[in-house]
Amino acid sequence: MSKKKILVTGGLGYIGSHTVVELMEAGYEVHIVDDLSNAEENVLDRIEQIVGSRPMFTELDLKNEQAVEALIAEGSFDAVVHFAASKSVGESAENPLLYYHNNLLGMVSLIAGMKKHGVSNIVFSSSCTVYGQPDVLPVTEQTPIKPAESPYGNTKKVGEDILRDSARAYEGIQAIALRYFNPIGAHSSSLIGERPKGVPNNLMPYLMQVATGEREVLSVFGDDYDTPDGTAVRDYIHVVDLAKAHVIAVERQLNGTQKESYEFFNLGSGSGYSVLEIIQSFEKVNGVKVNYKIADRRAGDIEKIYADNSYAKSELGWEAQLSLDDMMSSAWQWQQKLEQN
């Protein structure tokens, strides 16, 4: 039997590349499109080293509607996993149109191409950012959506709306949105991982650049939150666990077990950790000190959030397998390998 073919947009990025590996290891044929705006082409070599075969690759900006349509017309894809998007919260506040342009136009041209050429299935990279600061924790899928704190967050919310409306209106289109909590860690091979360009915005890459000595000190944004140690709490999830959830979501679509034309799931570990707990865990697991100082709260940050993952467990049969220790050690191994290159 020929392999099922999956189009992965943004497949050279952090979460995308890990998902490509899991899809290929599960027996799918993968075709990546990526505009290389925040990824390196040599990730293809890394994926090939891990999996033993090379995914197809087309350098393409999804906003180029004609090129997207041509690709889908020829691809005979069974499903699309859509990661390609800009993801810096701060940059989105400075340049909202860039974010609406990149994240929403790309998606519209993708769905239009799917509709035209009879591709039924799409899995979308959404975010727990759609919940804002929830009134009740943990967050279930019934927790109300809040107005987004940033244009980036809003593109995830509107992205979900576009999918839901399309799945409702167009016979044959079904969509699953996966709401990620905070993905960290790297593949056990240390061949792929997160590689931010410029000064990192997110906690783990910044922390690790302090641990290597590349940056002097990690600012802990706020220690006066209503949390056990005063620092903000998040639900950190190993990127490989997250990647595996995408394979399950694609399988759900392909084997016809998706129940509604549009579904959405929280993907978190179900546990909350504070910034100080992350620093302590990193130091303990890796035997490295992290120089940090307490700084002011970061604008737009929420106090605490973590997932109720029982719906993903019961419906998808998915739950996080890898521990916080695994996240800390794999991230550090990847970072050290990066330093050597």
Ligand code: WQD
């Ligand atoms: C985690 C915690 C910070 C950096 C953002 C997006 C979200 C998602 C992931 C992405 C917070 C604290 C951070 C630092 C710190 N989307 N921190 N010092 O803010 O939960 O989520 O990224 O693509 O939509 O909003 O993640 O890693 O930035 O922060 O103290 O130098 O670490 O305040 O409490 P966040 P993060």
